[in-house]
Amino acid sequence: MNAADGTLGWTTVAAVTSAHPATLSSLTDGASNFDVVIVGTGMGGSAVAFRLAGQGCRVLMLERGQPPLQVATAENNTFLYSAQPLGHEFRIVGGKSKYYGAALYRFRESDFKERAVENGISPAWPIRYDDLESYYCEAEEIYRVHGASTGDPTEPWRSRPYPHDRLPHDPLVARIAARLQANGVPTAAIPRGIDYGPGGSCVLCGQCDAHYCVRDAKMDADTATLRPALAAGNVKLLYGAECLKVLVDPSGRRAEGVLVRHDGQEKRILAGQVVVSAGFPHSALLLRRSRMSIHPEGVGNASGWLGRGVAAHSTGTLFPVVGLRPLGARHTKTFAINAWADAGPDWPHPLGVAQIAGQTPFWLLTSKAKRPLVRAIGERSLHVFHMGEALPTKETGWSFDGDELGNLTPPVHRPEAYGRLRHLVRACFRELGYPVIAPRRPVEFWHETGGAIMGADPETSVTDAQGRVHGVENLHVADATVLPSASSVNTGLTIVALSLRTADAVLEAAGAQAPAARHRLRSAPQDRATADIPC
Ligand SMILES: Cc1cc2nc3c(=O)[nH]c(=O)nc-3n(C[C@H](O)[C@H](O)[C@H](O)COP(=O)(O)OP(=O)(O)OC[C@H]3O[C@@H](n4cnc5c(N)ncnc54)[C@H](O)[C@@H]3O)c2cc1C
Ligand code: SF4
DSSP states (O other): OOTTTTTEEBBTOOOEEEOSOOOOGOOOOTTTTEEEEEEEOHHHHHHHHHTTTTTOOEEEEEEESBBBHHHHHHGTTTOOOOOOSSSOOOOBGGGGGSOOOOBBOOGGGGSSSOOOETHHHHHHHSSOOHHHHHHHHHHHHHTEEEETTOOOTTTTOOOOOOOOEEOOOOOOHHHHHHHHHHHTOEEEOEEEEBOOTTTTOOOOOOOTTTTTOOSBBBBBIIIIIIHHHTTSSSSEEESSSSEEEEOOOEEEEEEEEEEEEETTTEEEEEEEEEEEEOOOTHHHHHHHTTTTSSSSOOOTTTTTTBBBOOOOEEEEEEEEEEOOOOOSSSTTTTEETTTSOOTTBBBBBBOOOEEOOOOOGGGGGGGTTTHHHHHHHHTTTTOOEEEEEEEEOOEEEEEEEETEEEEEOOOOOOOHHHHHHHHHHHHHHHHHTOOEEEOOOOOEEEEHHHHOOOSSOSSSSSTTSSSBBBTOOOOEEEEEGGGGGOOOOOOOHHHHHHHHHHHHHHHHTOOOOOOOOOGSSSOOOOOOOOOOOOO
């Protein structure tokens, strides 16, 4: 909202109250033409905007949430996480990434190929790692990823080194990593997207995972891509605006624009290209709500796969108690154990990875009676987050109940792999003499993907390999929902890389050539943006 007059305004996030005053009502219904409309400002949608920035096309971004500074003001760096089963709700400009842990991994080469595991199949992608490698390089540059290629046996080939050196360990974490290595357990740097180093504003504080960064030093969808895109001038953001449906012409083959609601007002906004980046599971839901006579079950749902093919990571946490006294605020999220990503001892299938997570006051989620004990453990431990791939099938995901989500069938959990990984990780720390608290909790699914999966065959997917919805020439999806599987490493960098690739397809469909590398917008430090704008 524009603070001055209460109307919805065009705005940049960096100057939320005054920039570019205009109102939704100034858009004549059905006559406001944009070259591209993007629904959602998460990692996917903002990466598309970043690529389209400065390319001479008029781009409108729609976001149902509010700018970060208006969401929680003084308390906006508080811990924000509740153990919802799947599909955490984040109504905020930048989406889930405002609270994410900034662990930015490339998927492994094997993740793109079909792989049979003990209780199912991890499906093949319609593209290979090699098709995405140059986009990974770009995504790492934009998100200022700090990493190192040593210590991770599953690290895929790369044409460029990490743009920034790995983060330094906190001294305590360094000692523990060294002891693990001396005991034969390979540890690897966690690649992290943060603005650390000379001139950077990150201070490696203890409140990164599941917190909003008050220094704007976390490289998220907002800071890394949206703000530079808005600074380029041809990209506008309308927040507090919910897209109700994608408008498709009577032939069913062309998107005409979108229907948007704000403050009870509904408007049709016309566009040459529509990109749905509403995230999991909202992109699938939006395509469902856009159904019409030619697409009776939802746009892109001729195959019945809309809402389906949902995958995730089966996750759990272990707490090696590494101190007698509280550890105090430390930046702990700097190493991972990836040795068993592809197979385990006497086990031919992928197990997953373990990461030292950031410090979070998770005891706030426990009952008042248990809280003192849980807190005492939490403050003396490393929080070791382990995760392995939970598989997609045609059954996993959401059914629809009219315009709403219906029943959820969770991804296929792999209890044997989960148990083996947990046992191995626990043993690593026990062998060093640390007691390990291993709470018995039901598995939690994180980093969910799917619902509008990409594929070569329209019978088994929603979009093609470029993210274009099958059968609709100018409608693309760019976010977590297109990923055909979740790998066992974090999904964010792959969402960004795929979305940059989809943006090139959007530009081509809009009649513009994808910009040559030298004409692409470069990553710029947040609202200090000095974008290298071509044309
Ligand atoms: C606590 C937490 C920690 C995480 N840590 C990591 C990590 O360390 N590394 C990693 O790689 N991943 C991590 N993830 C996962 C990662 O953040 C997400 O996979 C990624 O941000 C998803 O991006 P997205 O573009 O798919 O969509 P979202 O982030 O879901 O964005 C979609 C946006 O669309 C908006 N929207 C939805 N519907 C509409 C509509 N109808 N009209 C207008 N706007 C709409 C939403 O408000 C939202 O802003 C974490 C996630 C969480 C929750
Ligand atoms: S470590 Fe702290 S300062 Fe650095 S990005 Fe994370 S929250 Fe921001």
